[in-house]
Amino acid sequence: xxxxxxxxxxxxxxxxxxxxxxxxxxxxxxxxxxxxxxxxxxxxxxxxxxxxxxxxxxxxxxxxxxxxxxxxxxxxxxxxxxxxxxxxxxxxxxxxxxxxxxxxxxxxxxxxxxxxxxxxxxxxxxxxxxxxxxxxxxxxxxxxxxxxxxxxxxxxxxxxxxxxxxxxxxxxxxxxxxxxxxxxxxxxxxxxxxxxxxxxxxxxxxx
Amino acid sequence: xxxxxxxxxxxxxxxxxxxxxxxxxxxxxxxxxxxxxxxxxxxxxxxxxxxxxxxxxxxxxxxxxxxxxxxxxxxxxxxxxxxxxxxxxxxxxxxxxxxxxxxxxxxxxxxxxxxxxxxxxxxxxxxxxxxxxxxxxxxxxxxxxxxxxxxxxxxxxxxxxxxxxxxxxxxxxxxxxxxxxxxxxxxxxxxxxxxxxxxxxxxxxxxxxxxxxxxxxxxxxxxxxxxxxxxxxxxxxxxxxxxxxxxxxxxxxxxxxxxxxxxxxxxxxxxxxxxxxxxxxxxxxxxxxxxxxxxxxxxxxxxxx
Numbered sequence: 014x015x016x017x018x019x020x021x022x023x024x025x026x027x028x029x030x031x032x033x034x035x036x037x038x039x040x041x042x043x044x045x046x047x048x049x050x051x052x053x054x055x056x057x058x059x060x061x062x063x064x065x066x067x068x069x070x071x072x073x074x075x076x077x078x079x080x081x082x083x084x085x086x087x088x089x090x091x092x093x094x095x096x097x098x099x100x101x102x103x104x105x106x107x108x109x110x111x112x113x114x115x116x117x118x119x120x121x122x123x124x125x126x127x128x129x130x131x132x133x134x135x136x137x138x139x140x141x142x143x144x145x146x147x148x149x150x151x152x153x154x155x156x157x158x159x160x161x162x163x164x165x166x167x168x169x170x171x172x173x174x175x176x177x178x179x180x181x182x183x184x185x186x187x188x189x190x191x192x193x194x195x196x197x198x199x200x201x202x203x204x205x206x207x208x209x210x211x212x213x214x215x216x217x218x219x220x
Numbered sequence: 221x222x223x224x225x226x227x228x229x230x231x232x233x234x235x236x237x238x239x240x241x242x243x244x245x246x247x248x249x250x251x252x253x254x255x256x257x258x259x260x261x262x263x264x265x266x267x268x269x270x271x272x273x274x275x276x277x278x279x280x281x282x283x284x285x286x287x288x289x290x291x292x293x294x295x296x297x298x299x300x301x302x303x304x305x306x307x308x309x310x311x312x313x314x315x316x317x318x319x320x321x322x323x324x325x326x327x328x329x330x331x332x333x334x335x336x337x338x339x340x341x342x343x344x345x346x347x348x349x350x351x352x353x354x355x356x357x358x359x360x361x362x363x364x365x366x367x368x369x370x371x372x373x374x375x376x377x378x379x380x381x382x383x384x385x386x387x388x389x390x391x392x393x394x395x396x397x398x399x400x401x402x403x404x405x406x407x408x409x410x411x412x413x414x415x416x417x418x419x420x421x422x423x424x425x426x427x428x429x430x431x432x433x434x435x436x437x438x439x440x441x442x443x444x445x446x447x448x449x450x451x452x453x454x455x456x457x458x459x460x461x462x463x464x465x466x467x468x469x470x471x472x473x474x475x476x477x478x479x480x481x482x483x484x485x486x487x488x489x490x491x492x493x494x495x496x497x498x499x500x501x502x503x504x505x506x507x508x509x510x511x512x513x514x515x516x517x518x519x520x521x522x523x524x525x
Contacts, residue, residue, distance in 0.1 A: 061274040096439070125281060
């Protein structure tokens, strides 16, 4: 019983009367299915990437040309999806302020696994030109498991396409496991996130 | 066509699978055509099938309650019900599907049924965009049902039967026996209603991506969404098969079925690629205007002449 309670999340940020309304279960790790089944499913996952574009910063402006006739991302099975529930790839578009980090965590946790994160621009790697800003985080993968970084300030759409193709190759080779990584190191990620987000008035895990 | 229950089930299963795959491929071809109209290459035409595999392969899914769970089930039950009472290929053992005296009424009911189930399911998900999408969808559906029902009344008067197979049988024997030529007013009214039913532009007010991100299925994901997408292919082909049977003389072999459903779908594709979206009230006013008048004329003409 004690062990079971330990597994539950405290949800300290919520007022007492709201606690029963939210889930207090931790994320779980998932084992891959049989070798050949998983290979087939990974092929399908790689060829149908649904993007949740989160315009956190200026880098998101480079996402739009991908949909146009010139770059046409639909050729590679990429498609924008308006809701985190249906999306599989989270594209973080540039620098991330403290305020947006909270929303990004919420959106990421609402996505259904397997889920992948692509981070655009130098700002997500080391802060870029905002490295000493009071209001932005410097290194994204302290807060979310990032699969692909695309460098540049800003990266061109061609670089983005190269990044997506790299991600597809990684999915096919089963080298990305962001969902399980997040579940395994959940406490570490939460501690980092809560260090930045001071007014944590949401459940600890927003599935 | 006297055969046992087991054989009927196997035939229905084959018929359903072929129809679903053809419906999904038609959806993919539509995306490709629209992309070419935009000057793009577009996704491969089998993309809808990959999307369904991917959605069913998701590792997690969450439920918001029993109605949320049943929404996609009702939807696909509606799609299967619609399809199984329409002769996919006239006179074929496998693709003839089921038929009885009043199946036209049943099919009209089933077209409505899936949407209502989906409305309840999407309502329970609690997302505001779902509720808006459902309200838009149901109001548009009420509007396009009017010209469609008038058109059906007209052809029921014309052929004196409510059985789809008999209506197809009455159209055999040459292209000029099709309802398209014997009752053009009913055909026009129904084809305009079909554009609303297919929910592509200019009637794409339910899943209006730039207004209410994706409408009713906003909260649906993983295998729920996979089921909904499967139904999108099946329901699509069921509607096309119904129109093929009622207005375009049905199909006597697989090849003519493929050609005719493709042709009828291309009307929607071309209209969709050419026009921007209506607002909700514009769409409803449109259906209650000219198409309804054409429908009433069709009933009057077949009733009195």
